[in-house]
Amino acid sequence: MTSPKANLLVIDDQVDHVRMMSALLVQHGYDVRKALSGKMALSTIQAERPDLILLDVRMPDMDGYELCATLKSQPDTCDIPVIFLSAEDQTQEKVRAFDIGAVDYITKPVQTGEILARISCQLTIVRQKQQLLDQNKRLQQQEDLMRQSMRQERLLRLITQRIRQSLQLQDILNAAVSEVQQLLSNDRALIFRFQADWSGTVIAEAVSDPSFSIIGETIHDPCFASHWHRPYEQGHIRVIDDITQSSLQACHVEMLEALQVKANLVVPILQAENLWGLLIVQHCRQPRAWQPWEASMLQQLASQLAIAIQQSELHHQLQHLNNDLERQVKARTTELQIAFEFEDTLKRITDKVRDTLDEDLILETAVRELTQALGVCGCNASRYNLQTGLATVVYEYTTLPGGDYKDRSVALSAFPELYQPLMQGESIQFCSLLPNADRGPVVSLACPIFDDQGILGDLWLIDHTYHACSEQDLRLVRQVANQCAIAIRQARLYQSAQAQVQNLERLNRLKDDFLSTISHELRTPLASIRVATQMLQITFEQLGITDERANRYLSILHQESIQEISLINDLLDLQHLDAGTKPLELDTIDLKAWSASIVDTFQIRAEAQQQTFAAEIAEDLPPIVTDPASLKRIMTELLNNACKYTPPGDRILLAVQVKDNQLHLRFQNFGVQIPDSELPYIFDKFYRITNSDRWKHGGTGLGLTLTKKLVEYLGGTIQVYSPEQSTCFTICLPLRPVRPPEEDPSPTDTLTDDDYT
Template sequence: MSSQPTKTQNQQAKIQNRKMPLQFVFLVPFVVQVVVAVGLTSYLSFCSERQTALLNQVVLGTTLFLGLVTAQWFAKPLFQLINASLATANGGAEQRIGKDIPVNELEEMTQQLHESLEKFTKVFRASPDPILISTWAEGRFIEVNDSFLSLFGYTREEVIGFTSVDLGLGINLEERAQVIQRLQAEGVIRNLEFDCCSKAGEIKTFLLSAEMIEIDGQACILFVSKDITERKQAELTLKDSEAKLSSILSSAGAVIARFRLFTNQDWTYEYFSAGTEAIFGYSPKELKANKTLWISRIHPEDVKTVIPQIFESVFAERQTKVEFRFQHRDGIWRWISDIIVPYRDEFADCWVVTCVEVDITERKIANEALQKLNANLEFQVAERTAQLQQALEFEAMLKRITDKVRDSLDESQILQTAVQELAVVLGATCCNTALYDLESGTSTIYYEYATINPGAQARRIQIAAFPEVYQQLLQGQSCQFCSISPNPVRGRVVMLACPIKDDQGVLGDLWLINQPDIAFNEPEIRLVQQVATQCAIALRQARLYQAAMAQVKELEKLHRLKDDFLDTVSHELRSPLSNIKVALSLLEVTLKQAGFYDAEPNRVERYLQILRNECQREISLINDLLDLSRLDAENDPLSLTTLDLSTWISPIVESFTERVRTQQQILSINIPTDLPVLTTESALLERVVTELLHNACKYTPASQQILMTADAFSNRLRLIVSNSGVEISESELDRIFDKFYRIPNSDPWKHGGTGLGLALVKKLVEHLGGTIKATASNGWTTFTVELPIRPTQC
């Protein structure tokens, strides 16, 4: 016979079904304690030893307090609720639980408890730290969270019901027995460090916290661990680095010290590394025992600045570096470099200061020597720079004086320039220069530049009156001296005298005068000597120029006399030659009338022709001389006409046709018809063309060419006459236009000449406003005439 379950039976079933989750109720206070402890332990891994001790005390008190509170808070109502649920299942629906909870609220409270347990289960499983529960007797795992499974690489089925030995976690029975023994003695384990092996064989280091708990009357152990594998590796790396650093510092002679500085500026030493005796002369024990010993050995001058600087950097938690003198036990002062590294210890309410101290005495000594060397070098560089700057200024002044005096041919200007420049650059109170007259034995001051008491200019001094000075100057030697007795005008002064001399002798001197306490140094004396040398060169050059100009004037005078003589002679000879020419014509008529032509006509005609030719030759020479004289005077204005060169030149060329044919020469004329109309004096241009063609026919051998061409460019007309078969040398080209100059051995036809033809051509071309030049190359000689198409005189 079957029946429906009653409401009481259903409640019992629900309670029975929820029995396993209720086991976690007993874990709540312990989990809270462990989580708090693990969290604080994570922080402790980054704290100092003293901080760790203080925090351990705080953790222990906190966990005990939270355990009591949470146990009372959770356990009492939960046990009441469980008892009420069981009573309700047994039929006591109207019974009240205690005095405060009616039975009819049981289901609601049960539901809330179930939800709370589910939330706790989620927290348990989601914790980032591995949490596990094992039995006390056998150590079999009855519950683990997901962090444990993830960290060790197992599934839940592989873990539940097995021991750590079964899983190969690396915890053997002996180690577990030690944990059980410690739990029995202390009831709790905090921060026990141990190594475990994951499923994959990876060794990990954990901090383990454990407590004894009871679940459903069974003794169990709750384990909460913290993975510190990375921290341990970092610690190992840090220890290795510290060992290396300690080795380096030890080999470098450095000392590490640590002390605590409190807010009242009191301090205690905690640590001194090896090497303190080598640097300070005292052992770590001595320095720790007497905290004022270290400061008392600092130099009194340094302690006033170093100690406040250290305190200031520590209180500001700022790293700093100080250097000071420390008196070693042997009494020798040594330089110490101290790097201060502070940090704040909040729990101890002080600053922990680490110092790295190094003996830098040798470096300081080397630095001081280097500084002295640098100072000496800087002084030398500055001195050398000043010398170079002075040398550059002197060089610039010397160049300036040289340019001025060499460009001048005036002796007064040369001396004035030198005196003024020297006085300004050297800052002398007075500078003057004198020229010697050795025949009269005097020295005359030609120029003076003075800032005070001038008045020596034009003064004449007898050289014999001061033999001690002028004897050195006449030998070409400079001298510097102080006046023995004060000068009535200047007082006591320093004087420098330098001769103005060249390879031909002494011309004069340069004097510089200064205050008695300001002597002239070697560079200044050398500058004065160089200026004196330049003055000597300029003076000699000026005198040579004056002599040359005197000679030029004399030559010009002679040239004028010559021209006047030639002009006079030409005029005087022209009239007799004209008379001779007329007489020859009358003689020819007379001879013909007397019958001499009939007797010997050829002989008489030959004699008469010789007389005519020579007479004409002399007349031509006289005409050329008169033309040259007139052109030199430049008094004749141009009588300008316009002409077409291509038609104008034909009659002139025609007059040479027979001569060219007779001498078997080749004459070519190439005058373009499109040349611009030329404005010039026709008679003078005809004289130029005739003379150039005559000169070409005269010097061109048989079968060679004579070529005449013309062109126009840039408002100028160019006429070119060339002949082949003869080439004039470069040395002859420079003189070809000189008066009376004839090229030797270059007249194949033996026509002779006066040497005035080309000189007259050049004068005529220049009178027409043009130019002429002669060139020779490749067996050709070329004369090029350039004329303005329209002269500027128009």
């Protein structure tokens, strides 16, 4: 869309053409000026710059090409778009026009629509170009602002980093003024620290020339005495571009001139709402117009410096506290060292005292260790006999003259002033008024060996009269005495327990001897009874006696003799297993084939009792080296128990496999559960679970005990668990016993059928 107020300049030496073109352009809303020659055109352009020029080529004095070249050569007019109007339609004329700098070339006679469109197009290009220039200018300004902002952020980040990395305030202040001076390119940047009278010292500085340096100078500004510091306390800054043109008091200007200051920018550093100092940047060579961003940046920097100052002061306070704490720690360390040495000594003595169960050796150790630890001249320990009323010295360790007091006895009633407090658990330290007859003047410390059950004895420390036991020494002696009391009680308990153990071992041997004797003594009567019943059965058959009652009595007698024989065999086997004299007769077996007869036997028995028996024996079992008789007894006992306690209609399972180079046998029956309270005892001798034998088979209570012993004898383990409504025994056996026990060359005492023939 064409701007209605665009300023156009029409240049043509033909007046009619100028009027016609001007009328056309005015009619379409343009502001039009006219020139009939090149010189007139230059004057008109100099008076007011046009937005676009319509230029005729052929003119006297200065043709269109010369005028265009002149305009393009001048910086103020080089960017004015020029459209040539000419009756010449040759290509070289057009090329020349464009080479000079024309933006378009229209051939006369011109068409109204064409020239208006081309003018509008060029004006649009001008406007867009101007917009681009304006946009570039704004972007450049933004870029400059961003660059300044980045430099500010870099400075603040640097100072913040220094604050975080260091607690040395002087290093932080030096870095701050150095970075500020480089960033602002001023002559001097400094930090001024106030004193109580509002004088102050330049404590950090960066200068562009060494001649501007005022570091370390103490400055007293008389103006501050007139409350000029109040604005700074309120956080206000002071910006002075030229001190000679400012409203400063004469005294202040005079002071600044003495410091070579021409321009001054001052930012307060506030610490906990108190005016700590000033951050100042100065120009010394000439006045300077400070920029708002410079003042803003210095305010932010002052805030960071305030944080650094606070951290530094806290650091100094912390150092002071640390120094106090170090002194306290040293004192406490000394105390702990003493306590550690005390505990170490006590532990060493305690370990040695508690390392023995010999009562005399306990007291001997305590006496010797106390003498060496405390550096006294002597120590002895006494044991009290309250029945006889005597205290007898058990052991003495001394360097004093006068002989050994060991085995000397003193009546407790002879020295009531000493032994009555000791009997009540109190320690005594004293120096006799009369020198000891044997050892001369000595100081003594008596400490009872006492516990909650009463007095056991005492410990006596003896030393020269100039040495008194400290509280620490007394505490050590008391602790050692307490440990002696514990150790003596333990020794006496141990002796009592040993006596009880020996008595129990004697009773156990008597029991085993009794069972062995009874078992052997019962062998002959049982053999006779078994033979007698067999002979009676034969006699009845020969005589044709078929009395039912007599046969029933003989059957009962036969079954009871078999049960008694089984009990005796179990007892004898357990005796040999406990004594380690049962021979281990190893053989290599194919377990699947070997166990077939056992499986068949219990298969028939389970069917007779309306139970389901399943044997899951792995096909790939390797040959097993074991004691076949012992393994058969184990399997028979566990399967027999399963048949006993499984109700009709429930299952019995035997599973055999090799896993991790071990033989695993699992015996599980369903329909019955062993209470958790019974499980820990089922392998005990003569232990039976009541009310569980549904078929009333009975038993001796030795089957599981013997089973566990046989499993262990074969180098294996047996475990039992009873989940809901089932019981499972799991046995793990080595494929070959690792350590077979030494065999007893004597035969076993187990009864067999041969004993009855």
